[in-house]
Amino acid sequence: MNAAATLVIGATGTTGSRTAAQLVAAGHRVKAASRRATPLPGAQPVRFDWYDPATFADAVSGADRVYLVPPVGDPDPAAVMVPFLRQAREAGVRRAVLLSSSAVPEGGPAVGVVHRALPGLFDQWAVLRPSWFMQNFTGAHLHADSIRGDGVILTAAGSGRVGFVDADDIAAVAVHALTGDRAPDTDLVLTGPETLSHDDVAVILTEVTGRPVLHRHLSHEDMRERLAAMMSPKFVALLAGMDRAIAEGAEDRITDTVERLTGRPPHSFREVARRELTDAR
Structure with a gap:
């Protein structure tokens, strides 16, 4: 078992909280970084703010990934992320896993710039490019609030189809x-x-919750x-451009990555929806 810690930035967020919890459950040491150093079960809370470099040193101390x-x-995250990554490497971090998006290629806008820089900063790395989150319809998101x-x-996605992915996956x-x-x-x-249109999503949500949900184009x-606003x-x-890309078919694909790496289907x-919206009935 790795003696050094894994630093999870955004540990109270949709994927960060789940990643931290799964690491803890597997017996790994975890430093859970958030702006308020929010305690998480089994993890060491640490304050971290991308826009406060004074929080960087304590966050990376004792971590190797x-x-x-x-x-x-932030439309230009590289401005704060790349300086942090250089500091993390100098402090002993050897592996970095970046959350990006299926809609943003290497060298593309926003986090795509960080994607391009990552292999030059770390010998061990990965960039996760998930499709749109299923939790956008069940958690804290504009779609979920509107539902x-x-x-x-x-949406402006028309009848375009998306390979929506579970944040747990x-x-x-x-x-x-990471490990x-x-x-x-x-x-x-x-x-x-599978790929689903937003019309399909509305139908499934209606069936699962018993409340009518419509997709307005x-x-x-x-x-x-x-x-x-x-x-x-x-x-x-x-973001509006991403909806346009969906309408044009850019996200109409599925991959075997989840099953290939985890050994189970996504x-x-x-x-x-059944797991997270049962109270909505």
Whole structure:
């Protein structure tokens, strides 16, 4: 068992919390990093803020691997992440696993710049590129809020299909990439077992919760206008562009990555909806 700790950045978030919990359950030492150093069962809490370099040294102390969740909503995360990664390497971190997106290639916008830099910083690395999270419809997300409030999903994705993936499955792959004898040293596109349109998602949610859910099709311009009140113009353009890409078929794919790395098939959206929304009945 590895004596050094695994630093999990974003340990209170959707994938970070699950990754930390799975690492602890497997007997690994975990430093759970968040802005408030929130305690997590079995993990050592540590304060960490991407925008406060004074928190970096304590976070990486005693860690030899790190799970990286980029700062949310930042269109240029490399500006804060790359300096941290250099400091982490100098402090003894040898393996880094970065959470990116299936919609962002190496060298692409935002976290794609960090993706490109990672192999030059660490000999052992992986970039997880999951498709859109199933938890976007069940947890803390604009879609989930809209579903709970008005029973609607608002997108400019049209009838485009997506290989939505369970955050538990992302975490399972993250644990493998962090703790396996050999790091993947590549990027990994993660999907669920099937592709679904947002209309399909609405049907499944209606069946599982017993509450009617509809997918309302927005134009690209309407989506940009809706997001404009919530985030920077650059990030609005990025997100609205992703919906347009879905409509054009960019996310209509499935991969075998989850099963190949974890030894079990990925969870379906219906399974996740039943698991996380049973109280909605």
